[in-house]
Amino acid sequence: MDRNESDSLVALEYLMDEFFNPGTSNSRKHEIEQQLSSFKYLPQFWKLCLYFITNTSSQYVTMFALSTLESVINQQWANTDWPFREELKNTLYNYLIEKGNSAPHFVRGKYAKLLVAIAKQDWPSHYPNFFNNLLELLKTEPNQLIGLILLRTTSEELMGLHTSFENGRKDEVTRLLHEYIPIVFDSLNMILENLGSKPRHTATATPPPSPTHPSCAPSLPQQLVTTATFKPDSKVLNKEALETVQHLFTWVQINQIPPSIIKAIFNFTNISSYAQDDHDMCVLAMSTINELLYRKCTPPGSQEFFTQLYYYTIELLRDITNSRIDTLDPIFVEKLSELLILLVEQHLWRLEMEPRFSALEFLSLLYQLTVQLPSVQCYLRCLNVWAVFFKQTKPQKSQKYLEAFLGLLTALLKKIQFSSNGNQLRLIDNVETNDDNETEWQIFLKTSLEIISMVAEYAPLETLNVILIPWKTCYDIYQRIETIVDHQNCSLNCELAESERLSYIITDFSSLTQTLARLSPIFFDQEAEEVTNVSTPMVNNLIEKLLESASLATSIRFYSLKTNNPRLTDCFIDNHSQLLAALKTYLIWITRNDKVAVENLKLIVDITLPVIHSAVPVKVSNSAAHLLLALSNLTCAPNLMLLADVAQFINVAPNLKFRDNQTTFVTYSAITNLLLKPWPDCSLDSANHRNYLTGVFFDGLTWTFRDLSSSDNENRVRQVVEGVLPALSHIVDFSKDLPMASKKKLFLAIKSTIEHAVILFPAYAKNSEISTFVLIFFLNVLRVLQQQLGVDGTKNAVQVFLDVAVKEQEAGNFLDKLLQIFQLVIEAPGSSYKNFLAGILQLCMDNVYPFLLSHGTEKTDAFMALLTLLHSILLHRWQYFYSSQVRLGYSPVYSETEGDAPEPIQLMAVLQVFGQALLQQDINIFKLSLASLEDLNAKWKLYHNVLFRYNxxxxxxxxxxxxxxxxxxxxxxxxxxxxxxxxxxxxxxxxxxxxxxxxxxxxxxxxxxxxxxxxxxxxxxxxxxxxxxxxxxxxxxxxxxxxxxxxxxxxxx
The missing domain is CATH 1.20.272 (Zinc Finger, Delta Prime; domain 3)
Structure with a gap:
């Protein structure tokens, strides 16, 4: 590159144009990058950059030169000669004044950033007029945009979270900026008031009834205004002003913020004032206000400030509910709901002490917003505000809000039913799922039910009464559906229009059933005896109807009927599932009377067991399995074993095929409870019957696995292992909290399976799927049944695993599980660990550690398992490394003199693994290593240990x-x-x-x-x-x- 300034500029412009040309190849771009890098090593290259920015018309060259100058300012400023520093400051400042308004935003932003970078190092000692210049720019209208950009950049670069200064400089800058804040806010307030003084349009919309006055509209002030929009240039200025204030709000002291600027910002939040393309400005204004509340800072003397902010918010809500609420931008509603939530969370208790404060007015406006907003997303935002209000409301104050709460209840019930809100509900998606596997409909319904349950906490009987009215209407229709079933042809006799209407009724029945299920805990509350007593007749009647409906659903199998409306089939499936789920929530109530319990148990078994198999939709069979599990946990569960259907089900359960693992696991959990859970006063005949069923069940579950041999086809072994061991692992893990007698029964039932798994492991260790299933199974056995397995059983298994691990040097596929097994062995009480510790350490240090050093980035789970194991060895078996010292009478913790220290080389080798982990880039490995060292220091004074201190x-x-x-x-x-x-x-x-x-x-x-x-x-x-x-x-x-x-x-x- 020619050093002549003009030639260099021409060459640079050519290179930059070529670099950004779409036709330039990647290899050529790499060559250009190298040439550009070499430019930065030319003598006095910063002076060339200064020439470039004043003489080029290329934005590419300008940004390159500015970026290069930025590195000079940040890294070499102290070593740069004074004339150049002055020239650069003047050039940057003059450009912003003369061309900044018309320059592209990224160019003027870069100029501003460089000027602030200089001020960060020189202001005030070597750049005394920096901030005064900035203030002057804010006062003159043509230069206000540049002044705002400089002010925001100053705030970001000097007071940002990640700003770094040398010792003491941060305090100096903070003090100086705080001194200027009053003047800054005066200028910003003037700018915002000038921008916000604009005509408005007429708003005459009538809001719906409030929750406290459902029959009449509240009297709210109407604003007569005319429509206007921002001028393009003022929109840019307004955006910059709001963004500047927003960043200032992140660090300025609350008592330095004048209320007038809050009022000025709120002027930009009134949706009714602006045209539809101004929504972004309203959103930005809301974000600016919210920035104050994100800080959760309420210093003494600021109550009046936040009270005034609340009243501005109330004015905003009035404006919105009297305006074009149907055109509200969802992002604006999100920001508005954030503001309301933050106000309620942080300041409701303060506001309630204000004489002028009226919570009912606030709730009335929030109610109107909730019921008027057309989109589901905005509706859910409003419900979030209600949820926070309920959580902040103290029980002693709830009575004065009761009427508002019940009004909300009525509105929500209408909102979730097709009979009253079909037009909106038909648009809600119930197919696509989010990351949590929930559809939009499920989120909508779940959130609505949570708020209804919060209302029920304050008014349980009223809530139950209100919900039962539409529920009974749906129930009556559901009972009559049998009359239109053609049993001979397995179909429904109804026209398409009628089936469409029926699908909406069934959906409402399902939603209301789910609502009643959600409320069930309220009526079992022992502290609310009066509520329980008064609600008993209603709940008994509800349960009776739930049993009738579930029995009808199981006997008719509506979902299997042929219909001309596929949606109706889905509705039958969902409703059947919800009926079973509702019975589960009311089980305690159903079975509290012993005589009634036996009758109800037989009925519930008849409702449940026939639909736990693969021919039934997953949603139904899964709900039935959960109901069976809940039954097995009841005190009356022994009565289940008296039923022939239950015994028959346990016999055939291992052969049933389910559509998903969850249904399988839940069903097996229920059977495990019935077979192994201790029952008081169990007769000898009953015990023998249970033991027989236990043997039958586990034999049926595991025989295909026990039939495998080391020479079987690998694919067949994988299929069998995949079908048996995960289910058995789940049963073992589910039994972890059972008493010893139950665990002993379980161990005896699966002992042969455990032994066979150990025998098969060496033959199929190279198959990652098979070995993983076996190790996970054995891991659960050790966690739950190690005592029953015994020392010999553990020793035999671990020796097999050790031999396989040594033989299979590249056994990275099962390493993490194997190391977890070793950890359980090490941590087991008693002295059995002594049989394995030396071999485990040798394997770890000679095989596992070298393997992980060369494959660390690919095997992070295994590396973490190794660290966890070594930490466990040091934490629980520290004396192993100092056994000779203990025998000599020395402390196993540390010696004060080097001469007294033993020389356990293994200890330092183990500690070296933790040191190596601290050099890894993976944050989880680093964190685990550091936490392990700290834990060992807390337990064994590791850092004081003489070996550690000197080595x-x-x-x-x-x-x-x-x-x-x-x-x-x-x-x-x-x-x-x-x-x-x-x-x-x-x-x-x-x-x-x-x-x-x-x-x-x-x-x-x-x-x-x-x-x-x-x-x-x-x-x-x-x-x-x-x-x-x-x-x-x-x-x-x-x-x-x-x-x-x-x-x-x-x-x-």
Whole structure:
């Protein structure tokens, strides 16, 4: 590149145009990048950049030159000669004044950022007029946009969360900015008021009735205004003003914010004032207001400020509910709901102490907003506000809100029923699911039911009465459906229009049934005896009808009938599922009378068992399985075993095929309860009957697996293993809380299966799927049944696993599970671990650790399992490494002299694994290693251990301090700082006198003088309490960053 300025500019423009040309190949772009990088090493290259920005018309060249100058300012400013610094400041400032308004936003933003970067280092000592210039720009209308951009950039760069300064500079900048804030807000207030003084249009819409006055519309003031929109240029200015204020709100003290600026911002939130394309401005204004409340800061004396903010919000709600509410932007509603939630959460209790405050007025406006908003998304936002209000309402104050709550209840019930809100509900999607596997309809209904349940907490009987009215209407129709069933042809006799109407009725029945199920806990509340007594007749009647409906659904199987409306079939499936789920929630009530319980149990079994199999839709069979599980947990469950249908079901259950694993697991959990759960006063005949059924069930479940041999086809083995072991693993895990007698019965039932799994493992260890299933199964056996398995059983199994792991050097596919098994063996009580510890350590250090070092990035789970295992060994079996010392009478924790220290090489080798983990980039591995070291120090005084002090302490300190400097694990900074402090406490004199000087000598890119300053600053604050030490450590790290930037050689970027 020619050093002549004009030639260099021409060459650069050519290169930049070529680089951004779509036809340029990637290889050529790489060559251009190398040429551009070489430019930065030319002598006085920053002067060329200055020439470029003043003489080019290419935006590419301008941005390249500005970016290069930015690196000079940030990294070499202190070493740049004074004339150039002055020239650059003047050039940047003059450009913004002369061309900033017409320049592309990214160009003027870059110019502003460079000017602020200079101020960050020079203001006020070497750039005293920086902020005064900025204030002058805000006062003159033609320059206000530039002034706002500079002000926002100043706020972001000087007061942002990630802004770093050298020691003491942050405090100076903060103090200076706070001094200017009153003047700044005066200027911003003037700008916002000028922008906001615009005509408005007429709004005459009539709101719906409020929840407290359902029969008449509230008297709210009507505003007569005329329509207008922002001028394009004023929209840009307004946007910049609001964004600037928004960032100032992140750090300015509340008592420095004048109420007038809040009022000015609220002027831009009134939707009725603007045309539809101004929604983005309203959203930005809402975001600006919310920024104040995100801070959750309420200093003394600020109550009046937040009270005034609340009344501005009320005015906004009035404006919205009297305006074009159907055109509200969903993002605006999101921001509005955030504002309301934050106000209620943080300030409701303060507002209630205000004489002028009326919660009913607030609820009335919120009610209108809730029922008027047309979109589901906006409706759900409003419900979030109601939820927060309910949570903040104290029981003693609920009575005065009761009428409003019941009004909301009526509105929500209408909202969720097709009979009253069909037009909106038909548009709600019930097919596509989100990341939580929920459809829009499910979210809509679930959220609505949660609010209804909150109303029921305050008015249970009234809520039950209101819901039962439409539910009974749907129930009556549901009972009559049998009359139109053609049993001979397995079909429904109804026209398409009639089936469509029927589908909506069934959906309402399902929704209302789900609502009643959600309320069931309220009527079982022992502390609300009066509610339980009064509701008993209603609940008994409800249960009777639920049983009738579920019995009808199981006997007729509506979902299997042929119909001309597929949607009707889906509705029958969902309703059947909800009826079973509702019975589950009312089981306690159903079975509380012993005589009635036996009759009801037989009925519920007849309702449930016939639909737990693969020929039934998943949703129905899954609900039935959960109902069976709930039955098996009841105190009256022994009566179930008296029923022949139950015994027959247990016999055939292993052979039933279910459509999903969840139904399988839930069904087997219920059977496990029936077979293994302890029952008081169980007769000998009953016990023998249970034992027989236990043997039959587990034999039926496992015989195909026990029939496998080491020579079987691998595909067949995989299919059998996949079908048996996950279910058996689930049963074992489900039994973890059962008493020892039950676990013994389970172990005896599956003992042969456990032994066979160990026998088969070596033959199929290379098959990742088979080996994983076996190891997961054995892992659960060890967690739950290790005591029953015994020392010999554990020893035999672990020895097999060890032999396979040593033989299969590349057994990374099952390594994490294997290491978890070893961990359980190590942690088991007693001395059985001694049989395995030496072999496990040898395997870990000779095979697993080297393998993971070469495959660490691919095997993070296995690396974490290894760290967890080694941590467990050190935590629980520390004495193993010091057994000779213990026999000699020494402490197993640490010795004070080097001569007394043993030389357990294995211990240092294990600790080296944790050190290596701290060098990994994976944050989870780093975090686990650091937490393990801290835990070992808390338990065994690891950092004080003489071996660690002399062989590892300085290495660990170096790694941790360097990690802070490199910011490679910035999310764990606080944990790292605490660990450094704990290591330093071993010997503060060593830390300050030996470690720190040695560490600083190893830091490159800083001068000896800077090293001396760093050392002196840290040592003069030789405090030993953690908060002070950590604070000075942070300053030490920040100062290193600063000195490195200042010491970078000329031309280095």
């Amino acid at each position: 590892g302490l300085s290495k660990y300190l170096t790694v941790l301090v360097q990690t802070l400097i490199d910011k490679s694990q910035s999310l764990l900074s606080e944990d790292i700082q605490v660990a450094i402090y704990n290591m330093a406490t071993v010997n503060f004199d060593y830390f300050f006198a030996t470690f720190l000087p040695g560490f600083l000598r190893g830091i490159d890119a800083i001068t000896d003088q800077q090293r001396e300053v760093l050392l002196t600053n840290f040592m003069q604050n030789h405090d030993k309490d953690m908060p002070t030490f950590v604070q000075h450590l942070r300053i030490f790290v920040n100062d290193i960053h600063h000195f490195r930037l200042c010491s970078m050689p000329s031309g280095f970027v």
